[in-house]
Amino acid sequence: MTDVPTVKLNNGVHMPQVGFGVFQVPDDETTAAVKAAIAAGYRSIDTAAVYGNEAGVGRALAESDVDRSELFVTTKVWNSDHGYDQTLRAFDASLDRLGLDTLDLYLIHWPTPERDRYVDTWRALVKLQEDGRVRAIGVSNFQPAHLRRVIDATGVVPSVNQIELHPFLQQEELRAVHAEHGIATEAWSPLAKGGDLLGHPAITALARRHGRTPAQVVLRWHLQLGNIVIPKSVTPSRIAENLALFDFSLTDEDMAQLAPLHDGTRTGPDPDTFNAA
Ligand SMILES: NC(=O)c1ccc[n+]([C@@H]2O[C@H](COP(=O)([O-])OP(=O)(O)OC[C@H]3O[C@@H](n4cnc5c(N)ncnc54)[C@H](OP(=O)(O)O)[C@@H]3O)[C@@H](O)[C@H]2O)c1
Numbered sequence: 001m002t003d004v005p006t007v008k009l010n011n012g013v014h015m016p017q018v019g020f021g022v023f024q025v026p027d028d029e030t031t032a033a034v035k036a037a038i039a040a041g042y043r044s045i046d047t048a049a050v051y052g053n054e055a056g057v058g059r060a061l062a063e064s065d066v067d068r069s070e071l072f073v074t075t076k077v078w079n080s081d082h083g084y085d086q087t088l089r090a091f092d093a094s095l096d097r098l099g100l101d102t103l104d105l106y107l108i109h110w111p112t113p114e115r116d117r118y119v120d121t122w123r124a125l126v127k128l129q130e131d132g133r134v135r136a137i138g139v140s141n142f143q144p145a146h147l148r149r150v151i152d153a154t155g156v157v158p159s160v161n162q163i164e165l166h167p168f169l170q171q172e173e174l175r176a177v178h179a180e181h182g183i184a185t186e187a188w189s190p191l192a193k194g195g196d197l198l199g200h201p202a203i204t205a206l207a208r209r210h211g212r213t214p215a216q217v218v219l220r221w222h223l224q225l226g227n228i229v230i231p232k233s234v235t236p237s238r239i240a241e242n243l244a245l246f247d248f249s250l251t252d253e254d255m256a257q258l259a260p261l262h263d264g265t266r267t268g269p270d271p272d273t274f275n276a277a
Pocket of ligand 1: 020021022023024046047109140141162163187188189190191192193194195198213215216230231232233234235238239241242268
């Protein structure tokens with residue numbers, strides 16, 4: 001079985017560099033998908049309250065014979081639960097649905113700048129970490145200004161920022177801010193949702209040269225940049241394929257060939273304007 005490398009977060013906690021995402025997987029299908037992922041060797045699972053499948057993740061964890069201490073579970077507080085007290089309540093509800101006593105990583109899902117409550121939400125995450133209820137805390141979809149604001153207000157630097165990142169959206173500015181503060185970069189939609197990116201000639205050429213699939217080339221590009229990735233699939237062969245990344249590498253020249261693919265394309269909302277409840 002593949003031994004997945006870990007990234008050491010800024011509070012000393014180790015997080016697997018490849019995890020399994022379950023966005024848009026219906027709750028009743030999530031248990032089978034997570035079980036397949038754990039059987040394939042994944043130890044990190046990424047869900048969120050708004051995905052509506054924390055219970056499905058929880059069932060898979062409960063039925064797994066892998067020790068809890070070897071699993072790394074992430075969930076996220078949704079936009080409508082921003083604010084100190086609401087976030088503490090949302091955390092309890094997520095843990096109940098997951099059937100867990102403690103969480104590994106809790107993230108603020110979006111800053112929702114119009115709401116303007118993310119600093120209070122962050123204070124709640126700091127409290128949860130101080131109380132030992134979560135091993136690491138972070139944010140998602142935070143832009144540089146949002147990061148600076150929570151750091152300035154609380155003095156606590158997020159361990160992770162989970163952002164949309166793939167060869168079409170390389171997030172150079174955010175990655176530089178992360179490096180400056182010791183924040184780990186976690187890429188969501190690392191495969192750009194499996195669309196045009198996987199058919200791009202630069203990717204397919206590298207795939208042919210290395211005898212790998214386009215998805216493996218893209219995931220390997222992420223790993224070599226130091227990103228944490230959480231590819232999603234409900235297809236068992238792809239679940240395994242997306243973890244078979246540790247017996248080949250891209251050369252510096254290969255990496256350089258993917259740099260020009262950046263064109264700023266987002267597959268999801270823009271964090272500066274996304275304020276949905
Ligand atoms: N924080 C946030 O705001 C946020 C937003 C979006 C996503 N996320 C997280 O990031 C995770 C991943 O993002 P995502 O689900 O949007 O997109 P993704 O992982 O980039 O792509 C998933 C899509 O690619 C397909 N796929 C997976 N592996 C493949 C392979 N080896 N070859 C060809 N196609 C493949 C999947 O199809 P099948 O499933 O049919 O195999 C699915 O349609 C989510 O599940 C979620 O945990 C977070």
